Amino acid sequence: MLRLSALYRYPLKSGKAETLAHIGLDKLGLDGDRxxxxxxxxxxxxxxxxxxxxxxxxxxxxxxxxxxxxxxxxxxxxxxxxxxxxxxxxxxxxxxxxxxxxxxxxxxxxxxxxxxxxxxxxxxxxxxxxRTTAAGYGKDDDQVAFADGFPLLLIGQASLDDLSQRIGRPMEMLRFRPNLVIEGSEAFAEDGWKRIRIGDVELRVVKSCSRCILTTIDPATGERSADRQPLATLETYRKEPDGVMFGQNLVNDGVGRLEIGMPVTILE
Incomplete structure (x- = not known):
C-alpha cells in the first residue's frame, strides 16, 4: 500500500526544513510553505x-x-x-x-x-x-508562492533508496527539499503518475523537477560534497533534455489536510 511517509515545510525559501506530522493546504500548497x-x-x-x-x-x-x-x-x-x-x-x-x-x-x-x-x-x-505557475503546465489559474515553479514537490522513498545504492552511501532526503514523501511504490514510479489522492486531497502531477547544484549541499552542515554527489550520479541515469530529473512537481486541487500515514491512491 502507498502511504504518505514524510511531510516537510520550508517557511523561508532556501531556509531549513520543518518536519511535520500533519498540515493543512491552501491554494498555494502547504500552509506557510515558502x-x-x-x-x-x-x-x-x-x-x-x-x-x-x-x-x-x-x-x-x-x-x-x-x-x-x-x-x-x-x-x-x-x-x-x-x-x-x-x-x-x-x-x-x-x-x-x-x-x-x-x-x-x-x-x-x-x-x-x-x-x-x-x-x-x-x-x-x-x-x-x-505568482502564476509556469506557462504550459497545469491550469491557467494555478498559483505559487516563492517556490521555484510549483506549490508542491513529491519524491518516492524508493527513488532515493535507488540513488543511494548507486552512490554507495545514504543520501539525505532533505538534499532534495520535497514537501511530500511516498512509501510503498517502485523506484521512480512517480514519473508515471498524473493524478493522486492523499486522504481527501486530490493533486495533479504537472512536471518533473530538474535538479541543480543545491542538491550537493549537506543540509546538516551547509557544506558542499567534494565529489558533487548526488548530482554526479543522477547525471548518469536521470538526465533529460530539460535537465537532471528527480521528483515531481504537483498542484493541489482544493484545500484540505494531510497527515503522516495517510493512504495514497493513484487516480491516473
Missing part, C-alpha cells in the same frame, strides 16, 4: 543556497499568526510579525517573475543582513500577490 524570501537589497533579486550556502543553516519557523521566528548558530532569535496592510511594498525578482510584495521591516533586514553578510531584505507573499 511564503517568505530573502532578496538582495539593491536589486531585489532572490537569494538561495545556490549562491549563499549558509542559508541551509538559517532556521525560520512558521508561527500560527503567519510570522517567522528566525534563528541561527551564534545569532539571537528574532520574532518577525506578518506584515500588515500598511507595510512597504518592495519590488522583487524570482527567476523570470517580477512582483511587489510586503517588506518585513528594518529590524528583520538588519538581522538577515548580518547573517548573509551583505544588505538583504526579508519579504513575504500574501495570497493576493502570488
Amino acid at each position: 511564503r517568505w524570501m530573502l532578496v538582495d537589497e539593491a536589486s531585489g533579486r532572490f537569494l538561495t543556497q545556490r549562491a549563499v550556502a549558509q542559508m541551509s543553516q538559517l532556521s525560520a519557523l512558521w508561527s500560527a499568526s503567519g510570522g517567522l521566528t528566525l534563528s541561527g548558530t551564534g545569532r539571537p532569535t528574532l520574532e518577525v510579525a506578518l506584515p500588515g496592510a500598511d507595510a512597504e511594498l518592495r519590488g522583487v525578482t524570482i527567476w523570470r517573475d517580477t512582483l511587489r510584495v510586503p517588506d518585513a521591516g528594518d529590524e528583520a533586514a538588519r538581522w538577515v543582513s548580518d547573517f548573509i553578510g551583505k544588505p538583504t531584505r526579508l519579504v513575504q507573499v500574501p495570497l493576493e500577490r502570488a
